Amino acid sequence: MQLKFSHAVLNVRDLAVMVEFYVDRLGFVETDRGPLGPGAPDIVFLSQDAQEHHQLALAVLRKDDASASALNHLAFRVDQFADLKTTHDRVIDVAGVKVAPITHGNALSVYFNDPEGNGLELFWDTPWHVRQPVVQPWDITLDEQSALDWVEAQYAEAEGFEPLADYYAGRHQALLNAPDSAD
Numbered sequence: 001m002q003l004k005f006s007h008a009v010l011n012v013r014d015l016a017v018m019v020e021f022y023v024d025r026l027g028f029v030e031t032d033r034g035p036l037g038p039g040a041p042d043i044v045f046l047s048q049d050a051q052e053h054h055q056l057a058l059a060v061l062r063k064d065d066a067s068a069s070a071l072n073h074l075a076f077r078v079d080q081f082a083d084l085k086t087t088h089d090r091v092i093d094v095a096g097v098k099v100a101p102i103t104h105g106n107a108l109s110v111y112f113n114d115p116e117g118n119g120l121e122l123f124w125d126t127p128w129h130v131r132q133p134v135v136q137p138w139d140i141t142l143d144e145q146s147a148l149d150w151v152e153a154q155y156a157e158a159e160g161f162e163p164l165a166d167y168y169a170g171r172h173q174a175l176l177n178a179p180d181s182a183d
């Protein structure tokens with residue numbers, strides 16, 4: 001199993017200021033935005049990579065008054081569905097570690113924490129794009145095909161549902177058309 005770094009999520013206080021900084025000063029493109037659930041705070045997804053829905057996401061979840069660093073989680077992509085279960089089984093009995101299988105429709109994930117409480121996500125891409133944010137528990141005892149069938153049934157009618165390849169082809173074209181793409 002190989003873990004490939006994908007994205008980080010930061011807890012933030014002032015979404016407008018933070019989004020403006022990352023978009024206007026550092027050149028990120030907003031790829032999705034919305035509430036994390038009914039009545040829940042917003043999350044904004046940012047990317048400069050046509051092959052990543054988000055490289056960075058900012059969630060209005062920050063409660064501490066520290067001057068910097070508010071990591072929500074680091075995320076790593078795995079190539080095999082089976083890697084999710086393998087990892088789940090490896091970490092489930094570590095003292096202080098809590099594990100939560102969550103799907104975003106475009107991925108099946110296992111969220112957990114390291115022994116000092118830092119958030120981690122391992123995810124495996126599904127064949128579909130689903131407009132974000134989507135957060136829903138899934139049954140990690142399902143086999144690969146059953147899990148995919150369940151995801152498709154959950155989100156096939158959702159706005160923006162499309163094959164992943166079509167979504168990334170569109171994102172690639174949008175980046176090529178961006179005003180500063182010659183940089």
Ligand SMILES: [Fe+2]
Pocket residue numbers: 007009073075121
């Ligand atoms: Fe994530």
